[in-house]
Every structure is written in C-alpha cells, then in structure tokens.
Amino acid sequence: xxxxxxxxxxxxxxxxxxxxxxxxxxxxxxxxxxxxxxxxxxxxxxxxxxxxxxxxxxxxxxxxxxxxxxxxxxxxxxxxxxxxxxxxxxxxxxxxxxxxxxxxxxxxxxxxxxxxxxxxxxxxxxxxxxxxxxxxxxxxxxxxxxxxxxxxxxxxxxxxxxxxxxxxxxxxxxxxxxxxxxxxxxxxxxxxxxxxxxxxxxxxxxxxxxxxxxxxxxxxxxxxxxxxxxxxxxxxxxxxxxxxxxxxxxxxxxxxxxxxxxxxxxxxxxxxxxxxxxxxxxxxxxxxxxxxxxxxxxxxxxxxxxxxxxxxxxxxxxxxxxxxxxxxxxxxxxxxxxxxxxxxxxxxxxxx
Numbered sequence: 001x002x003x004x005x006x007x008x009x010x011x012x013x014x015x016x017x018x019x020x021x022x023x024x025x026x027x028x029x030x031x032x033x034x035x036x037x038x039x040x041x042x043x044x045x046x047x048x049x050x051x052x053x054x055x056x057x058x059x060x061x062x063x064x065x066x067x068x069x070x071x072x073x074x075x076x077x078x079x080x081x082x083x084x085x086x087x088x089x090x091x092x093x094x095x096x097x098x099x100x101x102x103x104x105x106x107x108x109x110x111x112x113x114x115x116x117x118x119x120x121x122x123x124x125x126x127x128x129x130x131x132x133x134x135x136x137x138x139x140x141x142x143x144x145x146x147x148x149x150x151x152x153x154x155x156x157x158x159x160x161x162x163x164x165x166x167x168x169x170x171x172x173x174x175x176x177x178x179x180x181x182x183x184x185x186x187x188x189x190x191x192x193x194x195x196x197x198x199x200x201x202x203x204x205x206x207x208x209x210x211x212x213x214x215x216x217x218x219x220x221x222x223x224x225x226x227x228x229x230x231x232x233x234x235x236x237x238x239x240x241x242x243x244x245x246x247x248x249x250x251x252x253x254x255x256x257x258x259x260x261x262x263x264x265x266x267x268x269x270x271x272x273x274x275x276x277x278x279x280x281x282x283x284x285x286x287x288x289x290x291x292x293x294x295x296x297x298x299x300x301x302x303x304x305x306x307x308x309x310x311x312x313x314x315x316x317x318x319x320x321x322x323x324x325x326x327x328x329x330x331x332x333x334x335x336x337x338x339x340x341x342x343x344x345x346x347x348x349x350x351x352x
Contacts, residue, residue: 014199016066018199018206019203020066020203032054033052037052037054037217039051053214054096055217057220059216060223063084077189083114086107090218091219112148116141123144147232152222153225154255155168155254158257161210163209164294165220166224170198173194173195176194177191183314188234246313287338311323
C-alpha cells in the first residue's frame with residue numbers, strides 16, 4: 001500500500017510541517033521577546049533562566065499551512081478552525097498576561113461547544129472493550145464537550161518540563177497515523193490532521209527538547225490538547241479509531257496524572273484549579289534529578305501504552321488487555337514510590 005493521503009506522500013506532509021514549524025518558532029521567539037511574553041524563573045519554576053514562551057503560536061501557524069496545503073474544507077473543519085482560534089487567542093492572552101483559570105475554562109468550553117454543536121462532531125455511542133453504550137443525543141453532546149475540555153486540561157497539566165507535552169502529543173499523533181496505515185484508513189481526515197500535527201509539533205520540539213530555547217506556553221498546551229481531542233472524535237466518526245478506549249490508552253499518563261491532581265487537591269481541601277508542583281513528572285524529576293531522563297521515561301511509558309492500543313485496534317484484544325494490566329501494575333508500583341497524593345515533606349511543596 002502506498003503511503004499517500006489524498007495523493008500526497010505521508011512523509012512529505014510531516015516534513016513540510018516540521019520545517020515550517022521550526023522556521024516559525026524562530027520568528028515567534030523574537031515576537032515573544034518583543035512583547036515580553038517571557039517565563040521568568042522563581043522558586044515555583046524548574047528552569048533557571050528567563051525563557052520566551054508563546055511557542056504554541058508556531059505550532060498553530062505550521063498547522064494552518066499544513067491544512068491549506070493538504071486539508072479540505074468541510075463544516076467540521078471550519079468548526080475546528082474556529083474552535084482552534086478561540087483556544088489560540090486564549091493562550092496568547094494568558095502567555096502575555098496570565099488570566100484566571102475560570103476564564104480559560106470558559107474559553108475552552110466555548111471552543112468545544114463550537115466543534116460539538118456547529119461542527120456536529122460528537123460521540124453517537126460510547127464503546128468500551130466491545131460493549132456499546134447508547135445515550136440521548138443531548139447527553140452525547142455534553143459528554144463530547146467534557147471530553148474535549150478534559151483532554152485540553154490534561155495536556156496543559158503535563159506541560160511542566162522541557163519537551164514533555166510536545167513529546168507526549170507527538171507520540172499520540174504518530175500512533176493515530178500508524179493505526180490509519182494498518183487499518184487502511186490513510187485517507188481519513190483524522191489521519192491527515194495527525195500527520196500535519198505530528199510535523200508541526202516535532203518542529204517545535206526541535207527547539208523545546210532539553211535544554212529548551214522556548215516554551216510552548218498555554219498557547220501550545222491548550223491547542224495540542226484541543227487537536228488531540230478533535231482527532232479522537234474525528235477518528236471515531238470515520239471508524240479509524242474503533243473505540244473511545246484507544247485514545248484514552250494512548251494518553252493514559254497525562255489522563256492519570258490529571259485524575260491524581262484532582263484527588264490530591266481535594267484531599268488538601270484546595271480548589272482543583274490550584275496549581276502545584278507535585279505532578280508525576282515532578283515526582284520522577286525528584287528521583288532522577290534529570291529533566292532529560294524524566295521525559296524519556298515518560299516517553300517510554302507512553303510508547304508502551306500506544307503499542308498496546310495498536311494491538312487492541314488490530315484485533316488482539318485479549319493480548320492487549322493482559323499487557324495493559326501488566327503495565328498498569330508496573331506503573332502503579334512506580335506511582336506508589338512517590339508522594340504524588342500525600343506530601344510527606346510540606347516544606348518541599350512548591351506551587352507550579
């Protein structure tokens with residue numbers, strides 16, 4: 001089978017978006033410095049020197065170029081572009097002058113509502129391990145809106161180390177593209193967007209891998225989470241990803257970390273929107289004392305879950321479930337070695 005999408009070579013799509021993203025980042029870096037969109041280090045930060053943020057704008061510009069070159073105009077894609085603009089504008093404002101979490105949440109809901117209600121992009125049923133659950137259309141729309149907002153925040157929360165959010169997102173986009181190849185669905189819009197986003201994100205990662213020269217900021221983390229959710233919903237529509245469990249397995253690490261963050265803050269009687277520095281990547285950083293080793297460990301864990309998801313989608317359900325349980329036990333053992341839920345040394349607790 002030729003590695004082509006709508007007549008375009010798969011590798012050329014990724015390469016063009018990679019090069020354009022890498023170039024755009026140089027320009028965005030100068031813009032960030034000019035408008036003072038800079039992350040200043042303090043006791044709450046991991047980095048030690050001022051770093052420009054707003055790198056997500058470069059990812060978005062490369063995505064737009066990729067869409068112009070390789071995408072198609074549909075109502076769904078128009079809704080994705082509108083929702084994406086809302087997310088990007090929210091991120092840009094926050095990267096220049098931080099805004100309250102509730103206002104960012106409102107903007108995330110607006111972007112999700114545009115995609116779900118205007119674009120008609122939502123679950124018609126929820127399939128888990130071969131069992132389909134059917135709900136009224138209005139409930140499916142609400143669940144889909146929640147799905148988008150949840151993934152947006154999951155990626156936003158793991159954006160705490162150089163190269164982490166971009167690397168995890170790249171693994172997701174690559175996995176979806178591989179699934180498209182094996183399931184003979186390379187023409188699906190979700191696969192096209194995955195390839196565009198893979199190249200665009202890797203172009204940014206070229207500048208962001210430790211030691212980072214630029215941060216993606218909320219502009220990038222919110223947009224990556226948004227596109228991950230959109231691609232999952234699009235894949236569901238065209239049957240490339242045959243179950244909602246597939247994207248959840250691929251993104252197990254950020255989703256699990258988000259759940260733990262919510263539990264941790266509830267136990268501390270804090271608002272779930274209260275930032276802290278006790279996420280999984282922070283816990284691993286305490287163990288390794290190396291940002292590079294930490295993100296490579298998370299890359300490895302995420303890649304294992306992605307491999308399991310591919311096996312599951314290809315019909316090796318029993319093997320996938322066994323492997324999933326084994327990896328889950330190992331992962332939970334690793335988590336229990338940390339104080340991710342209970343901070344036993346309150347003096348070392350630092351806000352994000």
